[in-house]
Amino acid sequence: MTSPSTLENGFPSANTRLALYRDMLRVRLVEEEIIKRYGEQEMRCPTHICIGQEAAPAGVSTHLRREDEVYSAHRSHGHYLSKGASLKGMIAELYGRETGCALGMGGSQHLIDLDAGFMGSAPILASTISVGVGSAWTAKRRGHDKVIVIYFGDGATEEGAFHEAANFAGVNKLPVVFVCENNLYSVHTPLEIRQPNRKISELAGMHGVRGLIGDGNDVDAVWRLAEVAIQDARNGNGPSLIELATYRWKEHCGPNEDQNLGYRSDEEMAEWVEKCPLARYEKILVEENQLSEAIITKFHLEIAQEIDEAFDFAKSSAYPKPEMLSRFVYPEMRESS
Amino acid sequence: MSEKRIIKYYEAIREAHAESLSQDPSVYVIGLGVPSPTGIFGTTKGLVDEFGDDRVLDMPASEGGMTGVALGSAIAGERPVMVHMRVDFAVLSMETLVNQAAKWHYMYGGKMRAPLTIRMIIGRGWGQGPQHSQSLQAWFAHVPGLKVVMPATASDAKGMLMAAVEDDAPVIVFEHRWLYGISGEVPEGRHVTSLEGAKVMRSGKDVTLAGFSYMSLENMRAAEMLADLGIDAEVIDMRSLTPIDTTTVVNSVQKTGRLIVADTAHTEFGATAEVVASVVEQGFEALKKPPVRVGLPYVPTPTTPALADLYYPRAIDIARAALKLSDNDQTIEDTPPVTPWRDVPDPSFTGPY
Ligand SMILES: Cc1ncc(C[n+]2csc(CCOP(=O)(O)OP(=O)(O)O)c2C)c(N)n1
Ligand SMILES: [Mg+2]
Numbered sequence: 001m002t003s004p005s006t007l008e009n010g011f012p013s014a015n016t017r018l019a020l021y022r023d024m025l026r027v028r029l030v031e032e033e034i035i036k037r038y039g040e041q042e043m044r045c046p047t048h049i050c051i052g053q054e055a056a057p058a059g060v061s062t063h064l065r066r067e068d069e070v071y072s073a074h075r076s077h078g079h080y081l082s083k084g085a086s087l088k089g090m091i092a093e094l095y096g097r098e099t100g101c102a103l104g105m106g107g108s109q110h111l112i113d114l115d116a117g118f119m120g121s122a123p124i125l126a127s128t129i130s131v132g133v134g135s136a137w138t139a140k141r142r143g144h145d146k147v148i149v150i151y152f153g154d155g156a157t158e159e160g161a162f163h164e165a166a167n168f169a170g171v172n173k174l175p176v177v178f179v180c181e182n183n184l185y186s187v188h189t190p191l192e193i194r195q196p197n198r199k200i201s202e203l204a205g206m207h208g209v210r211g212l213i214g215d216g217n218d219v220d221a222v223w224r225l226a227e228v229a230i231q232d233a234r235n236g237n238g239p240s241l242i243e244l245a246t247y248r249w250k251e252h253c254g255p256n257e258d259q260n261l262g263y264r265s266d267e268e269m270a271e272w273v274e275k276c277p278l279a280r281y282e283k284i285l286v287e288e289n290q291l292s293e294a295i296i297t298k299f300h301l302e303i304a305q306e307i308d309e310a311f312d313f314a315k316s317s318a319y320p321k322p323e324m325l326s327r328f329v330y331p332e333m334r335e336s337s
Numbered sequence: 338m339s340e341k342r343i344i345k346y347y348e349a350i351r352e353a354h355a356e357s358l359s360q361d362p363s364v365y366v367i368g369l370g371v372p373s374p375t376g377i378f379g380t381t382k383g384l385v386d387e388f389g390d391d392r393v394l395d396m397p398a399s400e401g402g403m404t405g406v407a408l409g410s411a412i413a414g415e416r417p418v419m420v421h422m423r424v425d426f427a428v429l430s431m432e433t434l435v436n437q438a439a440k441w442h443y444m445y446g447g448k449m450r451a452p453l454t455i456r457m458i459i460g461r462g463w464g465q466g467p468q469h470s471q472s473l474q475a476w477f478a479h480v481p482g483l484k485v486v487m488p489a490t491a492s493d494a495k496g497m498l499m500a501a502v503e504d505d506a507p508v509i510v511f512e513h514r515w516l517y518g519i520s521g522e523v524p525e526g527r528h529v530t531s532l533e534g535a536k537v538m539r540s541g542k543d544v545t546l547a548g549f550s551y552m553s554l555e556n557m558r559a560a561e562m563l564a565d566l567g568i569d570a571e572v573i574d575m576r577s578l579t580p581i582d583t584t585t586v587v588n589s590v591q592k593t594g595r596l597i598v599a600d601t602a603h604t605e606f607g608a609t610a611e612v613v614a615s616v617v618e619q620g621f622e623a624l625k626k627p628p629v630r631v632g633l634p635y636v637p638t639p640t641t642p643a644l645a646d647l648y649y650p651r652a653i654d655i656a657r658a659a660l661k662l663s664d665n666d667q668t669i670e671d672t673p674p675v676t677p678w679r680d681v682p683d684p685s686f687t688g689p690y
Binding site: 038039041044045046047096097100102104105106107108109110122123124125126155156158159160161186187188189193194195253254261262263319320322324325326329333 | 369370373374375395396397398399400401402425426429463464465466467468469634635636637639640641642643644647648677678680687688689
């Protein structure tokens, strides 16, 4: 299979780069606000923060159309927001309110925004991978022109369901892009005691899926890889898997740091903070005169206001009414005696 | 030796692991996060330092395949203990447990044994929601060949886990996350309590409150509320689902004539139904009133605390049911929660787990 030249050396246009920067900044600021307010104990659900991993969804999502679909897992805030899903809906969901994107039923681990093509996230490892493949299969059977992107972590690739889904996508040349954010850990367990010394992207080829790999903290690189993979999927050339090297900054679940646990070294953390996808990009864009202090300030102000509005919206929304408890379950509930 | 030794439920589990590991070199403990610094909510914390990383092991996120690996090693002579932080993750291993482990001894004419122990933790609270809080014990109890137990006290947390490891059958130990902080008397050293047999936690003559796991605690609280109103409840901790001890319940109902059975799961097709059916079969004449089942409504767990607070039955619901069952028209005032929501076991719990 030939690869478009962009794979080697293309760069996004100046406008796209600004959008990529703004997108990553927005996810970062949203996560920081969640962290700041989590201790108020009003967001009462397990919450997986994606700070440090903002480049993947930004670089992928710029190539996606609204009708393209995204599936995700537990660490999904960035995937959701970058696809253009509702910030208000997400924050209200974390607050357990009736205006939440899942009406408060799901919390942070079950985000959804169908209008934006964010089809759902679920925390059981690898579970949404085959679900997304099923949607891609349907798109192909029905001749729908859409691409399905499925995000997951390195840990999820250890589940059989991942391999079964990839195999099916490969044999049927489905319009799907698997995006594996390899942040080197599954909770506190390092990759090297869970998987042999080979790349996750190398697994793809054996399943008839094109394997790509790159720096998940370099949003230009992500953008390039995603362009290839998404074009292929769109043009009927079959599925790809993009492995993106990245790193989680916060504890596995929750708002805190976890360096005190000692499962990863301060040096390792410092190295990755050095490779911050946002700071790195900001520096490059400023150096290349594509981003000014004035624009940075403007973005910060705009986003801060949007975030304020989202939290105000969430906190002023009502909780679901008691009758909602049994509203959406089959078989439909009768009036109880 | 009369000095009582009080430890917490989670510490009791840890002791059981440590004791089993030191008494039998064929025992190992494996599961996602088992040797991690937080050690499965403290239950495996530090074991790796004591027993080494070839006996206290992490594993790939491959619950299905790894259960088969554990089964194979059990057949080959080891005594694996596998731990799942949530029941909901363990369902990925259903094939191996249901088709293979449960039947291995039987289908090869008793020539093989699979002494496998699986710990599964039931989550609750702080928005654990639809995929992190299920109580699926009845699924496993429905499969002949598995022993399914639910320790509700610190003593049983240690004693039943140690018994499970020593037992030649595949044993599934369900632990409720809200039991982890309770304390009780637990002997040092090897401590084994039977994998079968219900236990009378409080004797009484007016109404029988039988319960599984965390609901035994709620039953005890309900019994206190009822005592204030002059009703003397007998509380029975069921302890295990298979084998299920209905004799103890029938004997109690002979005395009280009234039965409430509470489980952490949905009542539909669950363990409460099994208890009620057995009592009806074996002690029908003793029943003065139709038995009552207490469990979760037949809907998935909602994440928002506003609905989760309505979802879980509490001691007061059991006590009120007992009043009604006793044709007693006294009322019990509910006390407001000490935390903003009732989605934490105690105020020290501030999320996310
Ligand atoms: C089937 C299953 N097993 C275990 C878990 C518990 N769990 C939740 S997230 C996680 C780590 C997953 O690591 P990875 O896929 O690399 O994603 P990351 O958290 O690093 O983003 C684990 C083990 C789960 N949710 N589902
Ligand atoms: Mg990971």
